Amino acid sequence: SGGGDPATVGSLLATIATSLTEALRILMFADKRQWGPDEFEQIRALEEALDDAKKDFQEMAPLVHGQFYYQNDRTTISLLELRKLLEKFTFHSQNFKDWARQGGPINPIWARETGQLKQELHRAQCRAARRIFAAEQEGSRCLGAFQVHRQQKRNEAERQRRQRARSELPPWQQQHEQAVEDEAARQRGEPPQTAAAHSLCRSTSLEALVPVCNAVGRFERLGEHDAAFVCDFCDGFIVWPDLQRLPSARTPPKVVVFPPLAIANHVAPEPGEWQAHILCPYCDEYTYLDQGEDSEEDVKYAQDEKGFTSLEKFREHLEWYHTALPVPAI
Ligand SMILES: [Zn+2]
Ligand SMILES: [Zn+2]
Incomplete structure (x- = not known):
């Protein structure tokens, strides 16, 4: 020019x-x-x-x-x-x-x-x-989130490959291997795969995503009680408020969003904002699954393409719409 x-x-x-x-x-x-x-x-x-x-x-x-x-x-x-x-x-x-x-x-x-x-x-x-x-890629995940999400998909593919390999074993051995894997899942705070009939339960080990999370950003304390993840790629903060407040006996246990789930689905903050937005990955699946003419359900699960404006809003959404989901605790 x-x-x-x-x-x-x-x-x-x-x-x-x-x-x-x-x-x-x-x-x-x-x-x-x-x-x-x-x-x-x-x-x-x-x-x-x-x-x-x-x-x-x-x-x-x-x-x-x-x-x-x-x-x-x-x-x-x-x-x-x-x-x-x-x-x-x-x-x-x-x-x-x-x-x-x-x-x-x-x-x-x-x-x-x-x-x-x-x-x-x-x-x-x-x-x-x-x-x-x-x-x-307009309106999609931040590049930091994309890397965590990609790793999650790779882990999932690997898990499916192992499952296919297992299905070729004799039945008694299949049961044994499944039991071993379920026990390992239980110890990680995840639902056992045998109970995972619903597609949403295809929970791979979120734990295994912690290293890639650490590679795309850092965890920091925020104030006295809060914790935050700060993404190196968008400078967006994902805030876990009040980690020390334990639910009382009368309130039902609060859903806790495991960090890799939020990190894998965050969107860079809008100009002038500091908190990253978060897309609901489960709603993503719904809209892909139910794109029929009878779209009442779609409306119910539809989310803003820019995602939730904070982790707290995302957490509330999980509580309202996806409580049947196994959400692993920290
Ligand atoms: Zn980011
Ligand atoms: Zn959702």
Whole structure:
């Protein structure tokens, strides 16, 4: 378009990597005779930041249909964020240039700053990828949720494969294997598969999704009693209020939403909001199942395409519409 800003996500990331490499090189070629643990820690922090940035770059690409799209992306807000971050990295690198000229011990605070910048860069890359993903799929899950959901589907396929393999065993052995698996499910707080006649009961182990949840975001305490999950891809918060309040004897036990269920189905917050929205995966199934002309039921289960505005609203919905469902407790 001539005269436009030629920067892309890829070019800004490359410049950030160069600034890290320069800082690293200064340390590598410095006289190490007087070095203490702080200097070596600084090298380690810079190497880790550079490695993580590369690893993220390689992992984001396949999530958004390839490196070409990610590298050449020019989403305004992504460029703005990366440019701000580049300024911080340049400023950070300058510390090492000055240090090389002046000599003396390194400032131990810098290694911590390197670690913080590494985190900021990680989240900036996650958000940049999420925006590309969102532009292609209107109104659907956040890219962080998509990864948890995809893993859930893979686990489910694997479980079905095992079940098929078992169905080829002699009956006595089938029963034995089923009993073993049901017991394991019970211990995880899930319904036994033998009772799972209803399609909604196809509960795979949500427990097995905890690692992928930790890879797309982080759990934090919020205030005195609340807990939150913060997604690296959309910065959306999913809030579990008042974890310490136990249901009294008179109130029926409250449904507790197991974190992977909410995380796998969240939608990035609307502009100006901070809480992620949550889609009801069970309603999704209903609308797919019952798209007939007799759609009374559809109306009953229909949800806003943007999902519930908070975990609490999602939880209430589960209580009202899906109480027959086995919802695992934390
Ligand atoms: Zn998200
Ligand atoms: Zn629902």
